[in-house]
Amino acid sequence: MEKAAVFIVEDESIVAEDIRQTIENLGYSVSGIARSGEDALEKIMETQPDLVLMDIHLAGAMDGIEVARQVHELFKIPVVYITAHADDELLARAKVTEPYGYILKPYDERELYSVIEMAQYKHRMEQRLAERERTIRALANAIPDAIMLLDRQKRVIAINETMAQRLGRNADRVTGFPVAECNKDGSLDTVLRHLDAVIEYGRKVQFEQQDRGRWYEIALYPIPDIDRSLAWIVIQYHDITDHKEFEAQLSKEGISQIEHNMEQFQILNDQIRNPLQAIMGYIDIDCTVFTPKIKEQIHLIDTLVARLDKGWMESEKVRSFLLLHYRHGRDTVTEGKGKDVQGGQT
Amino acid sequence: MHTLMLVDDNPAIREIFSIFLEKTGFQVHVVPGGKECLDFLKTTVPDLILLDIMMEPMDGWETLCAIRNSPATRSIPVMMLTGKEPTPFELQQYGKWIEDYVMKPVDFKTLAGSLTGVIESHRNMHMEVKRLKTEGFDPAVIDEYCNLRRTIVVSKKLMHRFRDTWRVNDDGIRMQEEHLRQLRVTLGLPVSGQDMNRQVERNKPSDDDGMDEQSKYWRGNNVYHNNRSGN
Numbered sequence: 001m002e003k004a005a006v007f008i009v010e011d012e013s014i015v016a017e018d019i020r021q022t023i024e025n026l027g028y029s030v031s032g033i034a035r036s037g038e039d040a041l042e043k044i045m046e047t048q049p050d051l052v053l054m055d056i057h058l059a060g061a062m063d064g065i066e067v068a069r070q071v072h073e074l075f076k077i078p079v080v081y082i083t084a085h086a087d088d089e090l091l092a093r094a095k096v097t098e099p100y101g102y103i104l105k106p107y108d109e110r111e112l113y114s115v116i117e118m119a120q121y122k123h124r125m126e127q128r129l130a131e132r133e134r135t136i137r138a139l140a141n142a143i144p145d146a147i148m149l150l151d152r153q154k155r156v157i158a159i160n161e162t163m164a165q166r167l168g169r170n171a172d173r174v175t176g177f178p179v180a181e182c183n184k185d186g187s188l189d190t191v192l193r194h195l196d197a198v199i200e201y202g203r204k205v206q207f208e209q210q211d212r213g214r215w216y217e218i219a220l221y222p223i224p225d226i227d228r229s230l231a232w233i234v235i236q237y238h239d240i241t242d243h244k245e246f247e248a249q250l251s252k253e254g255i256s257q258i259e260h261n262m263e264q265f266q267i268l269n270d271q272i273r274n275p276l277q278a279i280m281g282y283i284d285i286d287c288t289v290f291t292p293k294i295k296e297q298i299h300l301i302d303t304l305v306a307r308l309d310k311g312w313m314e315s316e317k318v319r320s321f322l323l324l325h326y327r328h329g330r331d332t333v334t335e336g337k338g339k340d341v342q343g344g345q346t
Numbered sequence: 347m348h349t350l351m352l353v354d355d356n357p358a359i360r361e362i363f364s365i366f367l368e369k370t371g372f373q374v375h376v377v378p379g380g381k382e383c384l385d386f387l388k389t390t391v392p393d394l395i396l397l398d399i400m401m402e403p404m405d406g407w408e409t410l411c412a413i414r415n416s417p418a419t420r421s422i423p424v425m426m427l428t429g430k431e432p433t434p435f436e437l438q439q440y441g442k443w444i445e446d447y448v449m450k451p452v453d454f455k456t457l458a459g460s461l462t463g464v465i466e467s468h469r470n471m472h473m474e475v476k477r478l479k480t481e482g483f484d485p486a487v488i489d490e491y492c493n494l495r496r497t498i499v500v501s502k503k504l505m506h507r508f509r510d511t512w513r514v515n516d517d518g519i520r521m522q523e524e525h526l527r528q529l530r531v532t533l534g535l536p537v538s539g540q541d542m543n544r545q546v547e548r549n550k551p552s553d554d555d556g557m558d559e560q561s562k563y564w565r566g567n568n569v570y571h572n573n574r575s576g577n
Contacts, residue, residue, distance in 0.1 A: 266400075266430045266431070266433075267400070267430070269429055269430045269431065270399070270400040270428070270429030270430040271429065272429070273429035273430075273449065273450040273451060274356045274358070274359055274429050274450060275358070276450065276451040277359055277362075277429070277450035277451035277452065278356070278358035278359060278361075278362055279451075280451045280452075280453070280454075281358075281359075281362030281363065281365075281366060281451075281454065282362060284362075284366065284453075284454045284455075285362060285365050285366060285369075293358065297358060
């Protein structure tokens with residue numbers, strides 16, 4: 001592995017030179033030395049070193065802590081402090097800049113080496129972690145559902161972008177706070193009610209709810225820990241408005257189709273019963289005289305039955321089409337018993 | 347001799363009913379539609395009108411409304427003789443205005459007795475109404491009483507038909523019957539069960555054992571639904 005490039009910020013040139021010697025002896029390269037904060041920021045930007053060794057006490061407008069803060073913020077380069085004396089107040093300030101290590105003067109070579117190696121390792125790990133978090137975040141945001149992760153104390157661990165928009169809150173503002181605080185408008189009332197059951201019984205809860213003109217399928221899943229105890233709860237909002245509208249459309253069409261069929265049935269009823277009545281009447285009065293008329297009425301019934309059969313065929317065509325198109329996608333259309341379906345002869 | 351009017355748009359039906367009913371001893375007028383029926387009623391008042399439902403352009407229910415809305419024809423009894431089952435909605439609306447309804451195809455032998463029964467029952471009711479009016483009872487109450495008596499007849503048939511589909515029970519009918527009983531008390535009429543069921547009883551053929559298989563079939567499936575729920 002290539003040895004790291006180290007930048008040194010030290011206002012005392014003799015000390016700076018000493019550090020440079022030590023660093024180079026340890027096998028690292030020195031990408032530059034600066035004596036003031038302003039100078040340091042400029043050179044660091046140019047040289048983009050792997051690590052910065054920072055003296056806390058610097059002459060000039062900026063002290064080391066301020067420079068370190070800016071380096072951390074602007075370039076995300078790890079900073080290790082070098083200081084002769086560390087009082088508590090100074091260390092407290094330094095802590096805020098998330099330093100990767102402290103080296104107290106006088107230092108020995110071995111200590112410097114291990115601190116630099118540790119800082120680099122820590123930085124690499126942090127980068128990898130940040131990368132993974134970005135990936136997970138991208139994945140979570142790629143899902144159109146609104147998702148929220150809670151711990152068993154009902155505190156928000158994470159939410160995705162869709163959920164942040166739903167709640168009208170910034171994700172960072174919500175994280176770590178009790179979920180009840182996101183319920184100012186009462187839209188989470190039902191969720192909160194079910195939450196206790198999920199925590200207590202560790203079972204998934206799922207329900208549908210209308211919210212601001214859209215329909216959601218809301219699910220609360222328990223996520224078990226390694227020891228199978230409850231670790232987290234996922235709350236998921238799945239938008240089913242389109243599905244609902246499709247269903248409503250289908251049922252509306254279904255109802256009008258049924259009403260049409262019912263009317264047709266009644267008409268057919270009337271049309272079949274009339275010739276039946278005529279036949280019965282002719283037979284009752286004198287069937288020998290009325291034979292031709294009886295045959296005429298039978299023919300009428302035959303025509304009607306043929307129409308019924310044609311209607312069945314048309315319905316079968318529609319049914320086959322619906323089954324073919326929706327059977328795998330949605331279960332709104334279910335296959336008939338099919339015991340007398342002869343495979344749709346057309 | 348009773349006078350019947352048959353309103354039906356089917357020429358075969360008109361033909362067989364006029365032959366049969368005349369043979370049975372009725373005087374029969376047949377007309378092909380609602381409009382012709384109303385025209386005819388201007389000159390002749392029959393003892394009973396047999397009315398088909400599905401007719402063009404004026405259907406049976408429209409014709410019934412016109413008959414009931416005219417003072418001259420208001421009290422003529424009407425029986426629906428239909429190929430299509432009346433819907434619950436239709437019966438709810440018009441049930442109080444019809445004596446009964448009969449589904450085609452109907453067996454002539456049982457129909458003849460049924461028609462005479464309806465005419466006589468209506469005549470009895472008519473006389474009862476007349477008497478009650480002279481006795482000074484509220485005409486609105488009398489009207490309600492007559493309507494309810496008719497309604498119960500078709501309600502029982504309707505309930506029987508939908509018993510399995512809707513899993514209905516007899517509560518609605520029992521409430522109607524209780525209401526009828528109260529009206530009878532109000533009007534000073536006897537309230538024995540026998541008397542109240544007269545409307546239903548009339549549909550029973552006088553000679554049960556003499557019925558042939560065919561008649562029993564039609565009795566069981568069509569014309570006499572109300573017998574079962576009535577007893």
